[in-house]
Every structure is written in C-alpha cells, then in structure tokens.
Amino acid sequence: MRIAVLVKDVPDLVEELELDESGRGLAVDDLSYVPSEWDDQALEEALLLKEASGAHVSAVALDTGDVDNMLYTALAKGADRAVKLVGDYDRTLPGRQRARILADYLAGAGYDLVMTGVQAVDDLDGQIAGLLGGMLGWPHASVVRDVAVDSGAVRFVQEYAGGRMAEFRSSTPLVLGVQAAKKPPRYVPIARIRQVSRSAALEEVEAGGSPSESLAAIERLYRPEAQGHATMWDGDAEQVAAALVALLDEQHLRS
Amino acid sequence: MTLRTMLMAATIVVALASVGVFSVRGRAIWTVLRRTRPVVRWDRIGERLLSVGTQVFGHRRMVRIPLSGILHYFIFSGFVVLLLDIVGTIGQVFRPGFGIGPWLSLAVDVWVALVLVGVLMAVYNRAVLRPARFHGSDERDAYMILVLIAIIVVGIVVHESFYPVVAASFFHVADPSLKSEFLGNGLYHVWQNLGWTTPTAGLVGYTVGYLMDIGVVFAFLAYLPYSKHFHILLAVPNIFFRNLRPIGELVESPPDETMAIRSFDDMRWKDVLDLFTCTECGRCQDVCPAYAAGQPLSPKMVILDLRDRLVSDWGRSEADAPPLAGGAVSREALWACTTCGACQQACPVFIEHVPKIAGLRAALLEDGDVDPAAQKVLVAWERQGNSFGQPARKRPEWAKGLEFPIRDARKEPVDWLWFVGDFAALDPRAREMTPVVGELLHRAGVDFGILYEAEVNSGNDALRIGEYGLFETLAQKNLKVLEKATFQRVFTTDPHSLNALKNEYRKFGFDKPVFHYTEAFLALIQEGRLPVSPVPIRATYHDPCYLGRWNHITEAPRELLRVLGVDLREMPRHGEQSFCCGAGGGRIWMDESGIVERPANQRIREALALPGITHFVVACPKDVSMFHAAATALGVDDRLRVTDVTELLAAAVGLRATPLPAAMAMGASE
Amino acid sequence: MGPIIVVVEMQSDAMSPASAELLSRARQLARAQSTRVVALGFGEAARGALGSSGADDAFLAAGADAYVPTQAEAALRQVLQETAAGLVLLPNTTMGMDLGAATAAAEGRPMVAYATSLAAVEGGAFKATSQVYGGKLVAEVAVPEGSVVTVLPGSWPADEAVSGTTPVRDLVVAGESPMELVRTIEPDTGDVDITRADVLVSVGRGIQDPDNLELADELAEALGAVVSCSRPVVDAGWLPRARQVGKSGQTVKPKLYLALGISGAPEHLQGMKDSEIIVAINSDPTAPIFEVAHYGATCDILELMPILTERLGGAD
C-alpha cells in the first residue's frame, strides 16, 4: 500500500491572531505556525498502518513557507519519503487552489491511499479531503478513524453525530479525512529531526503556479467580540467561586 | 622435594593461574572501554590526588554511615597492611631469612585483629541490622568475600605460628624470632602445649597457613573482577577520575548526533568504569526519592543491571536482544528519576548515575516512548517556549500590577538581568510572589530588567528528560536575546533556570555571573540597601536539589533566614543531603501512578517531626506548588505554612504581613 | 436563478434538526430570489421526511438504507446535472464534509464551509458568515450564485410547522460503488447518560492531566452534577466516549453547563449551546466559549475547582 499523507501548517491558535491592513486576511508574517493537529493524526494513523501491515508512507506538503521542518519531522517519525511541491505561492494561497495543485500531483503519483486531516482551522473554502476526492474523482470519506488494510482494499470507520459510527470497505485509490489516530501522535526529539534533515533530502516536485479556481471571496475577517458576550466575573478564583455559588442559589441548582 | 621448593612451585602456579583468570576479564573490560565515548578526566591532577586522599584514605563519604564507615576502614586498611604480609611471607619462602622487620610485623598482627573485628561487624550489619540499602545487592558475594578475608587473615597467624617449628629445618634460619608477631607467637605457645611442634606437624601447619594466606590471596585476586570487590582495585582510579567540572552540568559539550545511550559504545569510558566499581553498598538507593516513593527505580539497580547486561554479552548484543533503555533498565525506572542527584552525592566511589539515566531516557524518547503529559510539555516548550502552553505575550503579565515599570533589558542596559522562569511567570500560585520580588528589588534600588516575552524556558528540564535538541533550541533562543542585552549579572528565583544559565549555557560561551535571589538579597541586606526588621518565626528550610546539591548554594539561604531573625531548625536531611520534592527531571508533569507516597509528603512529615515548626521555607517556585500540595494533602496546612523566602523578605521590609499558618493566624486575630 | 438544493440528513428515522433548519432558511432565500427549493434524501427511510419537508420538489436516492459517501455523492451530482442549482445547502456534519467540498470541486462551484448565517443579496447572490480558526475569527463571505455552502447545525432556528406535501421522485443512481458499508456501530451509552443531567461539569483540554479529573469529580459530586467533556479528553483516553459533548458526541441541554478549560471550538459548541445557562471558565479571555456563555471568568480551573468544591461543602 502506497500512502500519501498531506500535511500543512496553520496559525497557532494559542497566540493572538493578528489581522492584516485590509481586514480580509491574517497578518501572515506576524503569526507563529504549528502543524495542523488533524494532519498530525493522519500521519500517525498512516505510520501505525505501516507498522501493522507494511505500507510505504510519503509526507506531502505544498511549499507555502517553512514546511521543511514539518516534512523532516514526518521523516523522523518514520515516513519513508517527503515530497515538497514547489511553485510560486505563499501562505495566503486558498485551500481550493492548494487542493488543485495537490490533485494534479496525486493524479499521476501512483498512491493507493491519500490521508489528510479531516479539517484545518483555516479551510473556509472546503476540507481538503473532499476537494481532492471531487477533483480526482476518487472515493473519499471524512471524519474517519480506525483505518486498516484489508487484502488490497481499505477498511475504515466513519463517525457521525451522537456517537454513531459505520464501518466501510473501499477499493483504492481512496482519500480519507482522518479525525483521530488509534494512538496519540508520537513525539520525535529535535535532535532526531536535525539528524534527518542532514542525512535525508526532501523530494522537490515542480508544481507550477496558482491555478484558477472558482472562489467565494472573503469580504471581512473579524473577532466575534460584538455578539452576546458572556457577563464576565472579575477577580480571583475565590471571587469567581463566590459568584458561581450565588448563581447556583439564585437558580435553585444546588443539590 | 623440600617444603620450600613445594611452596615456591605452588606459589608460582597459583599466581600464574590467578593472573590468567584476572586478565581474561580485564581484557574484556578493556575492549569495551576502548569503544566508548571520550571524556577528559586527566586534568587538574593535584585536585584529583587530593580527592583520592580525602575520599580513599580519609573515607570522607563512607563515614556518613558511621558503623559501615568504621568497619570498612578496618577492612580497607587491612588490605594495605596485607600487602606487607604478602611481601614478607613470599619473601620468607623464596629468600630464607627475609623479613619485613619487627615494626611492620607488629602492624600486620594488629591489623589482623582489626580486620577480624571489621568482618564480625560486617556480618552483624548484614545479618542482624540488615539495612534496606542492601536490598537487591548480591548477598552471597558479600558473605563469600567476608569469608575469604577471614581465611586470609587467620592464615597469616597460622603460618606465623608454625614458622618457629619449620624455620631451622626447612629454611635454615637459626633464630626465628616471633617477638612482635604477638598473635602468631601466642598460637605457637598453644601448639607447644598441645605438642604439635614435631617436624611433620610443622610442615603440615605451615603449609596450611601459607595456602590459607597466599593461596587464597591469589584466588581472591582472580575472583575480584567477577565480583563487587573489584572496587578494591577500581575505587582509587574511579575517585581519581571523578567529575571535577561543575556537577550541575549534565552534558559537557554538544553531543555529535544524540545524547542517547543505546549501547555501551554510547557511554563515556568513565561510565563503564563506574559499572565495575560499584560496591553494591546501596547508599544511593537509600537516599533516592523515587525509590522511597515506591517507584520501580533504584539507582543501585540501574548500575548493577547495566553491569550485568554488559557482562552477559560484552556489549555485542544480538539485534533482537532487549535494548538497554526499556530492557536492561525498565522504562518505568528511567522515567521515575527526578534527577535530584542524591545518588551521586551519596556514592562513596563517585559513580555518576544521572548522566546514564538521562542518556537512557534520550534513547526512550527517540523511540517516542515518553509520558503523554510530558510530551505535551515538550511540544509546548517548542511552540510557546513555556511548559504551560501559554502564549509568549502572557509571560510578562505578572508585572502589570506594579506601580513602577520594569525595564526592558532588550532595549536598555541594566545592571541585573532577571531571568524569571516559567513557573514564576505563569504558575498561578508561584506568580503571586513574582511582583513582590520586583518590589523588593525596586526598594533596594537595584537597576534591573527582564526580557519580557523574549524569554523562554531555560531548557534545564528538557535536557534532563533527554531532549538535548530541544534544550539547545531553547538555549539558543535565550542566548540570542541575552547576547544583545547589556547587563552585569543574571538574577533568578528559579534554581532550575539558575542551573542551566550557570552550568549548561557555558558550552555555548555564556559566562555572566548568575545569582540566586537568596544570595542577592542577602548581599543587599548586608550592604544596608534593604533594611529589615525581624520575622520571629520558627522555621525549617528545604534545600532545592538544583540549588543545594547541584550548585552548592546552601549557606546563603540559611544566612539570609538568620539575618531575617528566623529561628531556623534543620531537618535531618539538609544541605547537600536534602531530600528531593519529587518535581525535578520533568517528573512534575508525569504520571504519578506507582507512587506509594509522594516524596513531598514524606518531606513534610520530616519537617513536622521538628518541635514547634510553623513554617516550611522554600526557595524555588516549583517547591511552592509541590509542598503546598503536600501540606494540603496531609491536612497539615493549618499548622505548617509553606512559605517562599520572598514572603518572609516582604514581611521583613514591611511590604506584607508575616504569613502565618491558619491555626496561628486565628490565634493572632483573637 | 436555479433552485436551491438542500441535502437532507436522517437521524434515527427522522429528519435531523440541522436539515430542518436548512430547509427553513432555503424557503426564505428561495422567496427572495424567486426560485424553488429542491430536497434530496438518501435511503427509503427518508421518503416520509422528504414528503413533509416543505420543499417544492424532492429526490429520493433509494437503494441502501444507510448512508454511503460514494453513493450519496453520485446522487447529489446527478441532481445537480439535472437541475441548474442556484445554491446547494448541506449541514456541516460528516455528510456535509463528505459531499460539500467534493461536489463543489467536481462541479467547479465555489464553496463556503462552517457558515453560521446566510442571507440573500441583490442580484441573485448570497452573503454568509463563517466561523474559522476554531471560532476565534468570523469571516464574512460573498457567496456567488451556484455555490455550495455547509452550515453549522444550530445556526438558526427551524420553522415550527411545515404545511403541504412535497412530491418525491425516485432517483436511480447509475454505476457501481467502490465503497461498501460493512456495519453500523451504535453509540456506546457507557456508564452515565449525560443528556439527562440537569447540571454538567464539563472539562476540556484545560484540565491538563488525567490526575486533575479527580478535582472535577469532586466538584460534580458536590454539585450533584455529572462530568462531561470535550473531545480531546476522550481521545486522550481520560474519559469514556459517552461523556463527550459536541458534534461527534452527545448534544446536551442541561439547566447549567459549566465549561471548564474548554476553548469553545464550533464542534463543541454544536453540542451544548442550547443549554439553559452556560458558565465558562477559561484562562484565555479571547476563547470563543465566552461568545455562547452567559457568565464567564478567566481564572485557572485547577485553582477554582477545589475552592468551589469546598464552598459547596464537598470533598472534606
């Protein structure tokens, strides 16, 4: 089984999200970036699959900025190959166009299974797994867990609201948007990543310029402060506890 | 064949066999040593010799446990005297008439008696007192050695006693004087009374005595490298080659690729020497907080298990052999270590446990085997630069409520650069004290500044978790701003940061003096810059491992407390022999399952045993949360107040009221 | 403008609330843009729901009873080829994530995900607001005619009553499906039913360490409440799946929802925002949970929980 895991980095939500002057986008240069948490899950699931049934795992990223470290990390964790799709684009490239570039690459790259995070915090114009499925005309599914190889086909579980799930079996090629790996993503020491970055090379694939896609335009990006914000209780833990107890009493909610 | 020829032949055969058996093991060890990593331990010869003097001939660490120290001194010194006997006895056989003179002969007999007393004390210690530290040691080996030693010294007296009988006939020595050999002489008189002075009796008696002595000596020599008693030969070099650099420095120079220990080749030669020097005395186990907490870690067993593994295949493991980390030493044991260093401090032969444990941890980490909570902290350090996963901009938020602005050391020169540290900046409880430190400095007129959001965790704990790369990344981030800033000295409240900045950053060329706040405030008070009035409380002081043990700062905090008028009472374990709170080495973030009783709780109980103590004074932001939690868990927080030195300083200068335990506070208000 | 297509999802033999919400808004938008509403459902069980959907027309892709992503996608694309849709609406659920992006990409239509509001604008287009960056930002998006929009469930109320019956046409989907359903897995109800509790003490990743759950248990006991949680707490194996609130967990409506260290990601909000009173404690004042909470505070939950427990007279 040849698996491609698509990885990307997204702004770290722990830090303040600064907006740019236009008010339509983020100040991309002022933010700190972290690997998208669901992509991490997808990579882990792929590596577990490799350990269980011997797949060949490639990590694939679009060169929109500092993605080298993310790819070396994937190699250090156990991926067999790292592919960087280079071209003239930056972090502001919309997801839809990213998907097109990825689809063009994946169409002829001979993978059986493409795994990626179920979503990312910035995929306003659609989740990558679905976009790729549509562009490539391959079967695909989102919110997936428990992926397994089953005599040339792939089995996986899809999650629905209320804790319901269903198990499917699909022929390949197949695209899966992974929700959670069987185990939390593994840690890889920084020294190991550096070692890999010295000894292994990233495979660079020329992927051309930004394709044209029909897009919905963002007119404004803002913090949702304005709406019904909670009444905030000030003070330390003691005062907050007191306010909460008063609320409980007022609502007759104390048992 | 005469008796002489026979004994000479036997001596040569036994000696050759012994040297042969010895060198088989010796060569094997040498082969392993040659493949290990280098480390310089030939420098500062004078200091090294001095330390051999105090530690070997002065038994400095040994006498911390008096009974063991004394009995060992008897036996140890007996070995020195035994050398005289060997020369004398073999000389007697090979060159008739040879002797070592009356004085040395007297010494031999005196020490024969002392050694026998020592052996009896040792048997009493092992069989009757049975200290827990021997748990896991090879008892058979220990008794075997004691028996061999007893046979040798008894043999000395036996062949001495028959010497007058055989002297004339076999050695052609006319006047065999046994004046100073009082034991041999005494026994000779016994033989006389029994009538065992015939030539045959003499021949048999002397031969038996000679073989008990010289024969067993050579057997002993052959046995040594196969036993814990190898320390007889290796203790001196092991102490000579001890670490004389600042001991707080875990990694001397940046490792080539990784600090992980996967095979014995990844160890430094001194680490392998350590394994064969271990005496199995268990002093390290006795002081280990993880062991005391019921965790599956004993520093002694780490050394012994590594040694046994090395001896089992001489470092040429098959590919499918269990790994060192997680095999020879279990992962649970490795992750249980708080890196407190108590083991190294207690070891009479200066074995270095912590570098081995950290190296083995690094190997686990490379395989992704790390506690999930600790993993989250590693990721937070890498991303946000602090263990709390808080945004960097939150780091200086504690300074907001102050009435004066704190200087930005990135932008203007300052005298003191305050390295705040994660806990002091972000832990909700520890953070309460941080502005008070600022106020105190301000009051003393100190020109100080902080690095604001540019400061990241020092990396001390990351390194001890085995994550050298992350340590280096964090260090480089700090050094980048530190190098641009202008300042004279570094000031910190956090012993972990202090250790990193003082000892671990040296390898990157950072050499500014680093002071702990207890040292700094003591100096300010002594210079009259911070007038204090007495804080009359009775308190005990807990030495943080990274302050006391790893950086030898034990006097300044005590002097400071005395200057503040505190009635200081010491817990039994204090100073460099302090007992760890359990938080170090990343333990504060790890799973606590397997802990029977938290070290911090044991420590609080140790303090409670002191009469009339109302305050448990700490000097580390992590200790504030560890011991506060412990006192709460034991339900004694109403009578024992966990107090940071800062709170006492604040009270002494009139910034805050004296912190009192609830029970006393109530009494005061009534 | 072509019709507005609404893809209807079933939930235990009835139309899901999210689908009803979409149909309500679709009817309003259709009036504004003078067009029709066409509903699409999958499986025989959806026939009744489609008939009373209030849509002008409906298609039923019969065949397999349960949802199979490839079959559903083929059906939707077939409908789109038959009708020049002016807008395609899906709930932003698993189904919406499967079908929305794929259909948009395959058909070359623009796509907007995570919408929480949708309105018609002059000239036959629409305008949406979407939650992005874990709910920390809101994007206002111009939605061109023909777009595919997935809407977060609960974004607006559904109309109370729907009159009339909708003619349901059977859709025969051609072709083999590369994907087959092996089995369906019913939710693990576990030890407690969090949907029945009056008060929920709900913990998120802010709990930091499984050991700290003890603090939440004690608080819940003192409150007579039940402990629930956000998804990462379940994924870490700290609490059973039955305790999870949100999109892929339970939807709860307690009298009081106490959110402790939960950031308020849209997927979580989806499961609890209709609670009567929401109190959120989170050290980050910009956490989106405060947008839906009635009361909030920014203290440390690890500090607050024991204090609160003590005040409530528990854990002595």
Ligand SMILES: Cc1cc2nc3c(=O)[nH]c(=O)nc-3n(C[C@H](O)[C@H](O)[C@H](O)COP(=O)(O)OP(=O)(O)OC[C@H]3O[C@@H](n4cnc5c(N)ncnc54)[C@H](O)[C@@H]3O)c2cc1C
């Ligand atoms: C590494 C580590 C891990 C830990 N893990 C856990 C864990 O898993 N689980 C756990 O429970 N603890 C854990 N702790 C301990 C934790 O830090 C606290 O010590 C613990 O939460 C108990 O403290 P507390 O808040 O109850 O007590 P305190 O901190 O003493 O707080 C009691 C508070 O109640 C206030 N108070 C007193 N009387 C009243 C009153 N009548 N009305 C209102 N307020 C009053 C006091 O002012 C005080 O603020 C851990 C600690 C460490 C360091």
Ligand SMILES: Cc1cc2nc3c(=O)[nH]c(=O)nc-3n(C[C@H](O)[C@H](O)[C@H](O)COP(=O)(O)OP(=O)(O)OC[C@H]3O[C@@H](n4cnc5c(N)ncnc54)[C@H](O)[C@@H]3O)c2cc1C
């Ligand atoms: C298809 C899909 C389905 C999903 N379904 C669900 C679902 O059903 N339910 C669900 O919950 N999630 C679901 N998610 C996940 C969701 O996107 C978020 O990742 C998740 O809700 C975040 O959980 P959290 O708020 O606990 O963690 P975080 O987002 O990490 O938030 C933790 C919060 O705790 C705060 N905090 C940290 N320490 C403290 C402290 N000491 N005191 C106070 N506050 C503190 C932080 O400021 C932060 O805001 C789903 C995701 C996908 C893609």
Ligand code: SF4
């Ligand atoms: S450093 Fe401390 S915890 Fe670790 S083995 Fe030594 S004594 Fe035990």
Ligand code: SF4
């Ligand atoms: S390591 Fe040192 S202290 Fe520990 S048993 Fe060996 S000799 Fe004794």
